[in-house]
Amino acid sequence: MTGSQILLECFKQEGVDTVFGYPGGTVINIYDDLMKSEDIQHILPRHEQAAVHAADGYARATGKVGVAIATSGPGATNTITGIGTAYMDSIPMVVITGQVPTPLIGNDAFQEADIVGITRPITKHNYLVKDVKDLARILKQAFYIARTGRPGPVVVDLPKDVQIAETDFEYPEKVELRGYKPTYSGNVRQVAKAAKMIMQARKPVIYVGGGATLSDADKELLKLAEMIQAPVTTTLMAMAAFPQTHPLALGMLGMHGTYYANMAVTNSDLLISLGARFDDRVTGKIATFAPDAKIIHVDIDPTSIKKNVRVDLPIVGDLKDVMKKLVKELGENKSELKKLSKELAPWREEIDGWKKSHPLTYKQSKSEIKPQFVIEKLRELSDDDAIVTTEVGQHQMWTAQFFKFLQPRTFLSSGGLGTMGYGLPAALGAQAAFPKRQVIDISGDGSFQMNSQELATLVQYRLPVKIVILNNNFLGMVRQWQQLFFDKRYSQTCLELPIDFKKLAEAYGATGFSVSKPGEVEETIKKAFATDGPVIMEFKVSREENVMPMVPAGAGLNEMVLAS
Amino acid sequence: MKHTISVLMENEFGVLSRISGLFSGRGFNIQSLSVAPTLDPSISRMTIVTSGDEQILEQINKQLNKLIDTIKVIDYTSEGQPFVERELALIKVNAEDNTRAEVMRIVDIFRGKVIDVTPKSYTLEMMGTPEKVNAIVEILRPIGIKELVRTGPVVLGRGAKGWKSA
Ligand SMILES: Cc1cc2nc3c(=O)[nH]c(=O)nc-3n(C[C@H](O)[C@H](O)[C@H](O)COP(=O)(O)OP(=O)(O)OC[C@H]3O[C@@H](n4cnc5c(N)ncnc54)[C@H](O)[C@@H]3O)c2cc1C
Ligand SMILES: Cc1ncc(C[n+]2csc(CCOP(=O)(O)OP(=O)(O)O)c2C)c(N)n1
Ligand SMILES: [Mg+2]
Numbered sequence: 028m029t030g031s032q033i034l035l036e037c038f039k040q041e042g043v044d045t046v047f048g049y050p051g052g053t054v055i056n057i058y059d060d061l062m063k064s065e066d067i068q069h070i071l072p073r074h075e076q077a078a079v080h081a082a083d084g085y086a087r088a089t090g091k092v093g094v095a096i097a098t099s100g101p102g103a104t105n106t107i108t109g110i111g112t113a114y115m116d117s118i119p120m121v122v123i124t125g126q127v128p129t130p131l132i133g134n135d136a137f138q139e140a141d142i143v144g145i146t147r148p149i150t151k152h153n154y155l156v157k158d159v160k161d162l163a164r165i166l167k168q169a170f171y172i173a174r175t176g177r178p179g180p181v182v183v184d185l186p187k188d189v190q191i192a193e194t195d196f197e198y199p200e201k202v203e204l205r206g207y208k209p210t211y212s213g214n215v216r217q218v219a220k221a222a223k224m225i226m227q228a229r230k231p232v233i234y235v236g237g238g239a240t241l242s243d244a245d246k247e248l249l250k251l252a253e254m255i256q257a258p259v260t261t262t263l264m265a266m267a268a269f270p271q272t273h274p275l276a277l278g279m280l281g282m283h284g285t286y287y288a289n290m291a292v293t294n295s296d297l298l299i300s301l302g303a304r305f306d307d308r309v310t311g312k313i314a315t316f317a318p319d320a321k322i323i324h325v326d327i328d329p330t331s332i333k334k335n336v337r338v339d340l341p342i343v344g345d346l347k348d349v350m351k352k353l354v355k356e357l358g359e360n361k362s363e364l365k366k367l368s369k370e371l372a373p374w375r376e377e378i379d380g381w382k383k384s385h386p387l388t389y390k391q392s393k394s395e396i397k398p399q400f401v402i403e404k405l406r407e408l409s410d411d412d413a414i415v416t417t418e419v420g421q422h423q424m425w426t427a428q429f430f431k432f433l434q435p436r437t438f439l440s441s442g443g444l445g446t447m448g449y450g451l452p453a454a455l456g457a458q459a460a461f462p463k464r465q466v467i468d469i470s471g472d473g474s475f476q477m478n479s480q481e482l483a484t485l486v487q488y489r490l491p492v493k494i495v496i497l498n499n500n501f502l503g504m505v506r507q508w509q510q511l512f513f514d515k516r517y518s519q520t521c522l523e524l525p526i527d528f529k530k531l532a533e534a535y536g537a538t539g540f541s542v543s544k545p546g547e548v549e550e551t552i553k554k555a556f557a558t559d560g561p562v563i564m565e566f567k568v569s570r571e572e573n574v575m576p577m578v579p580a581g582a583g584l585n586e587m588v589l590a591s
Numbered sequence: 592m593k594h595t596i597s598v599l600m601e602n603e604f605g606v607l608s609r610i611s612g613l614f615s616g617r618g619f620n621i622q623s624l625s626v627a628p629t630l631d632p633s634i635s636r637m638t639i640v641t642s643g644d645e646q647i648l649e650q651i652n653k654q655l656n657k658l659i660d661t662i663k664v665i666d667y668t669s670e671g672q673p674f675v676e677r678e679l680a681l682i683k684v685n686a687e688d689n690t691r692a693e694v695m696r697i698v699d700i701f702r703g704k705v706i707d708v709t710p711k712s713y714t715l716e717m718m719g720t721p722e723k724v725n726a727i728v729e730i731l732r733p734i735g736i737k738e739l740v741r742t743g744p745v746v747l748g749r750g751a752k753g754w755k756s757a
Contacts, residue, residue: 147609148616152659155604172659206601206662330653333646 030159030190031056034123037166039066040198043094045085045459046070047078051098052138053125056190070459070488073480075102077452079109080478083118084453087439088414089460090243092173093120099127100138103184104145108446110180111149115443116264117241119178121169128188129157143184151179159192164199171202176209177328178241209327213344213352220340221299221323222356226367228297228321230374231257234280237264237442238302238326238346245269245435247350248301254357256368258378260288262303263442267432277378278387281309282578283424286385289584291378295320302326302346305335306443315583325349385576385589387428395569396545398422398497401552402429405467405495408552412437413465414457418450418474421503424574426469448477451494455481458490465493465556472498472522482535485561493555496528496565499572507573511591512580532563543567593622593642594668595676595746596652599754601660602628602635609658610637619643619651623743634662638745663754673749679716679742680724681706685735686713694734701727712737720744 028036034057038046045068050058061069072078075097082093093113097106103124113120127136143155152172154165162185169181225231239248245268252259252275259269260277269276277288292298298320303309310316313336321339324332325346332341342349357364389399402425405415415430416439417423423440432438439457441449454468475496485492502520509517532539538558540551548566555562576587600606607626614621622640629636641651648669655664667674686694686708694713698705701723707714717727721744728739748754 143605144608147605147612157604204659207659328657330650330657334650 028196029056029060029193030162030185031060033159033162033194033196034166034185034190035060035064035067036196037163037198038094041092041166041170043092044068046094046096047072047081047085047456048096048123049075049078049098049102051102051125053099053127053187054096054102054123054190056187057096057123057125068459070455070484072452072455072484074478075105076109076448077455077478077481077484079106079120079122080112080446080449080452081456081459082120082122083109083113083449084416084439084456085460086113086118086120086456087453088436088457090436091119092170093118093456094123095120096123097125098138099125099142100140103140103142107145107149108444108448110146110182112441112444112446112449113180114149114151116441117178117237118180119174120180121173122180122182124182124184125190126155126184126186129186130188132186142182146182149180150182151177153182153184155184156186156189159189159194162189162194163196167199168202168204172204172207176207210343211327211345211348213325213342213349215352217340217342218349218352218356221342221353224297224321224323224340225255225299225357226363229370230295231255231297231299231371232277232291232295232320233257233259234262234292234298234300234303235259235265235268236262236301236303239265239268240435242302242327242346243435244302244347244350247347247354249273250354251350251357254354254364256371256375257299258291258375260284260292262306262309263427263440265303266427267435267438270433271431272433279427280584281306282311283428283574283576285387285428286576286587286589287378287381289578289587290381292317292320293583293585294377298322300324300326301350304331307335310335310584311578311586312581312583315585389572392569393545396543396548396566398499398566398568398572399425399429400545401495401497401548401566401568402426402469404548404552405469406430408549408556409467410465413467414439414454414461416440416450416454416457416466416468418468418470418477419445419447419504420471420474421499421507421572421574422469422471422497424504425497428574430469447474450474451478451481451492454492454494455484455490458485458492459488462490466491468492468494470494470496471503472496472500472526473502475528476526479531482532482537482561486536489560491560491562494561494563496563497568498528498565499568499570500525501570503572504574506571510571510573511588528563528565532561537561537563539563539565541565541567592644592648592668593640594648594651594666595674595744596639596641596655597665597667597746597754598637598639598655598661599629599634599663600637600658601662602633603660606635606660609660610639610655613654613658614641617650617654619647623741625743625745638743640744665748665754667746667748674746675749676720676744676746677718678721678724678744679718680728681740682715682717682728682731682736683738684713684715684731685711685737687711690734694731697727697730703727
């Protein structure tokens with residue numbers, strides 16, 4: 028078999044059914060073989076960045092490894108933002124890049140870029156394949172590394188001559204990597220200690236991160252929370268891992284978290300951190316972060332533990348495994364548990380007090396559409412299993428606050444890198460994985476224009492993504508900071524040129540709606556959901572609305588600004 | 592605090608840049624690094640001297656371990672493991688009529704060797720712990736060092752066991 032045939036055969040063996048890619052000179056052989064392949068659906072986004080985000084959206088929605096292909100040089104460099112986005116959020120992905128033929132590498136050949144060098148700091152691992160005999164082994168390793176342990180993107184750089192060269196194909200059954208053995212099984216003695224700490228706590232808070240999604244531990248999480256009747260706060264990456272309508276749900280913590288989540292963390296005596304990495308958006312000022320709490324930190328990646336905060340009890344392992352053990356350990360003693368639940372009643376009451384005094388809210392308006400209102404309506408009118416993606420900005424934070432997620436893997440958002448332009452191609456990828464489910468991209472007018480070319484892809488492949496543009500004619504999130512911290516000097520954040528988004532949709536053969544009255548919101552959403560194919564709903568929203576509450580940069584979680 | 596760490600890695604293309612990229616990208620300090628293949632040519636061994644507070648050193652160790660190509664990390668300093676340490680330096684020093692004898696005396700005291708001679712200079716080979724190399728450098732400095740190259744230290748744990756059983 029040739030190298031490019033081996034590549035497609037490996038895809039098949041790995042169960043890859045969909046790939047997102049863009050052709051060019053150094054991958055032309057792969058594309059020639061793809062044409063003959065019936066097992067693999069190839070989707071052609073209009074930009075390599077979008078191909079990678081689409082593979083990322085596919086991966087987040089399904090839990091499988093996303094696959095993207097790009098040609099050498101500019102194709103490969105266009106993938107960088109997508110790879111960086113996936114890396115920061117630990118998303119399993121394999122990116123295949125074409126490379127100039129091996130004898131030309133290092134010669135500044137046409138469309139040559141050292142993509143292995145460029146992507147080294149933003150991949151979990153990467154490879155340059157120099158010999159076709161190594162190809163099957165490397166691909167096996169690439170998929171294995173991408174999906175196991177703490178997941179992440181892996182780049183495989185494939186020179187053109189290696190794609191053409193022939194060898195016998197044999198897919199290795201096992202992966203032999205002496206330097207890579209992620210710890211899945213949590214230490215039982217540590218788990219027992221954790222159970223003891225939980226039984227002694229009087230103000231516990233469960234702090235859940237993206238690891239709960241990555242290890243599909245949502246059921247165990249629900250069980251644990253209900254078992255000990257402790258409140259649950261989720262990071263941006265975990266909003267869908269715990270039903271946000273649950274009485275124990277505190278919503279998001281951190282910079283734009285709820286007042287009550289941040290107060291609960293600040294006043295807690297035990298913080299049970301499950302697959303979260305104490306990001307600076309979450310902790311605020313470290314000195315005042317959960318000052319009286321003992322901290323249990325469960326994470327599969329030892330580098331996450333004690334990186335930013337002190338930890339009293341570290342447990343390295345897969346969250347699902349650790350939670351199963353923990354639930355079992357705690358479940359042994361039913362009467363003690365009952366007692367604990369009673370002991371925690373005053374704590375729950377204290378939290379309910381914060382919920383009542385400072386609920387998540389906004390001022391409704393009769394004349395202007397409030398962005399938060401659109402999001403509440405979207406939740407009300409969409410299916411429970413609707414998949415929501417966002418771009419980055421105010422609309423993203425409002426989505427986290429007001430869209431009460433109910434099911435795991437239904438919220439796809441770029442948290443770590445914070446990539447504007449992520450949401451539309453990610454929605455494309457999620458819709459390709461689940462053609463029958465509702466997929467909604469909640470977007471801002473600024474972010475939308477970073478990958479709006481993907482409207483073409485949606486229309487071509489009949490991917491009926493519903494796009495919501497909360498149009499404030501501003502780079503709203505930055506404007507908010509300028510308002511609050513730079514005396515309203517709106518330097519370069521007003522997007523002056525009004526764009527006719529309805530017409531833009533129509534130019535691509537999609538449907539467009541544009542409304543500016545609150546009374547039209549519900550009807551527009553209903554119409555959009557009833558429309559076949561992709562739709563843009565533009566909502567001209569209140570322009571200077573702010574995301575509140577917020578923790579100003581450098582302040583502690585207990586120093587929230589409540590309104591502007 | 593100064594730490595001496597040995598890293599055993601797959602002898603693959605690009606491993607050195609993975610290490611140097613890790614240190615520069617995360618702002619870790621690197622004082623010296625030496626690298627060469629081991630008895631098993633598929634494994635290369637690096638000796639890194641670095642410094643930082645306890646938390647940073649813990650991160651350095653974990654981040655090194657996290658690299659897919661890393662087979663083993665031994666932080667001799669934090670494991671409190673006794674080890675032997677040697678560094679090689681080549682020193683080209685002024686040696687004119689009035690200083691030649693003086694330089695020779697110093698070389699003898701430090702058990703160094705002269706490995707190249709010209710009417711105006713000696714080139715010395717000096718092997719020992721980094722402290723010993725520092726000492727001879729300081730003594731020779733007033734005489735005039737024209738050029739100096741150091742390998743950075745290499746280390747092995749004391750005792751009968753090799754790293755595989757350590
Ligand atoms: C404009 C903007 C504002 C933001 N504001 C906020 C905010 O107010 N609040 C907020 O929470 N976030 C906010 N974010 C997101 C923030 O930047 C971080 O991305 C986020 O907080 C990180 O979430 P996490 O801790 O869940 O970590 P993730 O990045 O999801 O990391 C997951 C962790 O789980 C571990 N893990 C992976 N797999 C497993 C497994 N199988 N078992 C156990 N552990 C595993 C990983 O090693 C890692 O440590 C904001 C982002 C943007 C762009
Ligand atoms: C690629 C990229 N460039 C710049 C930023 C910085 N940034 C964060 S939010 C934001 C404004 C986003 O505007 P818009 O998409 O209209 O969303 P809004 O905040 O108005 O809801 C900018 C510029 C970013 N996150 N990503
Ligand atoms: Mg905007």
